[in-house]
Amino acid sequence: MQVGADGPAVSARRDEILAIAAELFAEKGFATATVREIADTAGILSGSLYHHFDSKESMVDEILRTLLDDVLGRYRAAVAAGRDPAKTLRELVRAAFSALGSHRAAVAVMINEYNLLVQYPRFEYLRAGADETEQLWAGVVEDGIADGTFRSDIDPHMIYRFMRDAIWVSVRWYQPDGRYSPEEIADLYLDVLLDGIAA
Amino acid sequence: MQVGADGPAVSARRDEILAIAAELFAEKGFATATVREIADTAGILSGSLYHHFDSKESMVDEILRTLLDDVLGRYRAAVAAGRDPAKTLRELVRAAFSALGSHRAAVAVMINEYNLLVQYPRFEYLRAGADETEQLWAGVVEDGIADGTFRSDIDPHMIYRFMRDAIWVSVRWYQPDGRYSPEEIADLYLDVLLDGIAA
DNA sequence: GACGCGACCAAGCGCGCGCTAGGTTGCCCG
DNA sequence: CGGGCAACCTAGCGCGCGCTTGGTCGCGTC
Numbered sequence: 001m002q003v004g005a006d007g008p009a010v011s012a013r014r015d016e017i018l019a020i021a022a023e024l025f026a027e028k029g030f031a032t033a034t035v036r037e038i039a040d041t042a043g044i045l046s047g048s049l050y051h052h053f054d055s056k057e058s059m060v061d062e063i064l065r066t067l068l069d070d071v072l073g074r075y076r077a078a079v080a081a082g083r084d085p086a087k088t089l090r091e092l093v094r095a096a097f098s099a100l101g102s103h104r105a106a107v108a109v110m111i112n113e114y115n116l117l118v119q120y121p122r123f124e125y126l127r128a129g130a131d132e133t134e135q136l137w138a139g140v141v142e143d144g145i146a147d148g149t150f151r152s153d154i155d156p157h158m159i160y161r162f163m164r165d166a167i168w169v170s171v172r173w174y175q176p177d178g179r180y181s182p183e184e185i186a187d188l189y190l191d192v193l194l195d196g197i198a199a
Numbered sequence: 200m201q202v203g204a205d206g207p208a209v210s211a212r213r214d215e216i217l218a219i220a221a222e223l224f225a226e227k228g229f230a231t232a233t234v235r236e237i238a239d240t241a242g243i244l245s246g247s248l249y250h251h252f253d254s255k256e257s258m259v260d261e262i263l264r265t266l267l268d269d270v271l272g273r274y275r276a277a278v279a280a281g282r283d284p285a286k287t288l289r290e291l292v293r294a295a296f297s298a299l300g301s302h303r304a305a306v307a308v309m310i311n312e313y314n315l316l317v318q319y320p321r322f323e324y325l326r327a328g329a330d331e332t333e334q335l336w337a338g339v340v341e342d343g344i345a346d347g348t349f350r351s352d353i354d355p356h357m358i359y360r361f362m363r364d365a366i367w368v369s370v371r372w373y374q375p376d377g378r379y380s381p382e383e384i385a386d387l388y389l390d391v392l393l394d395g396i397a398a
Numbered sequence: 399g400a401c402g403c404g405a406c407c408a409a410g411c412g413c414g415c416g417c418t419a420g421g422t423t424g425c426c427c428g
Numbered sequence: 429c430g431g432g433c434a435a436c437c438t439a440g441c442g443c444g445c446g447c448t449t450g451g452t453c454g455c456g457t458c
Contacts, residue, residue, distance in 0.1 A: 243405085
């Protein structure tokens with residue numbers, strides 16, 4: 001078995017099972033999906049899962065950590081690039097929507113289980129990630145208000161919440177093979193957000 | 200025991216227990232909250248719940264039916280009033296946000312459990328309600344596009360989804376004793392939706 | 399003062415859950 | 429060709445779940 005620097009074990013089979021678990025957690029909820037279902041879908045017996053993972057909880061933990069690492073990395077990079085607020089915000093929105101393409105199931109698990117999991121010490125890092133995200137996004141909105149890009153009569157944190165909710169929850173209706181790609185949805189959303197729907 | 204025309208039994212104690220169940224379902228999820236917790240909070244034993252209800256499932260059923268009846272009634276009335284699209288849309292958004300005040304827990308249960316429950320025949324009415332809501336809302340947007348109130352280059356159903364998501368999911372951060380009332384949040388949201396955040 | 403009934407208790411059943419312990423198989427490497 | 433190990437199986441334990449059955453208590457009614 002190969003082992004990362006200080007991370008969990010590395011194995012193709014492991015990743016496969018983790019993807020199956022993410023799909024089932026997304027579809028039925030963490031509590032409702034059972035280890036037997038995950039094992040069945042993977043073509044093994046439930047007990048054999050524990051050769052790869054410590055517990056059901058550690059599966060969802062790994063799914064969410066991977067997602068959070070990826071999107072937070074993109075957010076940090078977008079802000080660090082130091083472009084003007086409008087462009088930076090566009091980068092952030094695109095980064096968030098693009099997670100729909102690359103981590104669809106994980107995003108669904110995140111929005112569905114966040115409130116439940118964040119109550120436990122093991123998952124406190126979820127709150128830390130959410131806080132950092134809010135700082136980054138709201139900061140960009142504040143910068144935009146300061147330099148006149150955005151209206152001065154809006155509440156940056158309220159705007160952040162509206163954006164976050166509309167973006168993340170779109171995982172519930174987003175269809176990978178549907179009419180719009182994540183990038184197109186991002187642009188449609190930004191268009192409405194910036195200019196409104198009034199004629 | 201009093202009985203409605205064709206509805207379930209009527210009793211103050213029953214309503215009390217139903218409110219407790221809604222609160223726990225909202226906080227921990229339908230699958231995770233147990234009948235023993237509900238009974239404990241109500242100050243009775245778990246078996247005694249079954250004097251009032253057929254099953255745990257019928258509790259969530261009643262919670263969601265009540266919510267759906269209320270909001271759908273408001274939506275129908277708003278559209279039937281026949282005002283101009285801008286005013287009608289404002290009524291719809293306010294009706295949705297006001298449910299945060301009057302049915303906070305029920306709204307949380309609806310958004311958290313919709314995808315799970317709608318898979319079962321017993322809860323098919325949830326999809327029917329969602330479909331009717333989409334027809335009503337998107338219809339108003341279409342009317343607004345037709346008469347020049349709204350931009351003609353937007354997708355009414357996409358706009359509906361963005362609105363619905365941002366509104367309903369706000370139950371996750373809405374605080375009854377917080378800075379903004381549901382009505383104020385509705386107006387803030389409408390302001391951004393109509394005119395955008397660009398200066 | 400017995401009766402009916404709404405509200406709840408007492409006790410526990412059966413099921414499916416997450417998880418465990420020890421054994422088997424087959425591939426890779428020296 | 430033999431040791432080591434990843435992958436999986438076999439069998440089942442114990443717990444907490446939703447729910448059931450039969451009984452108790454007290455209040456309002458005639």
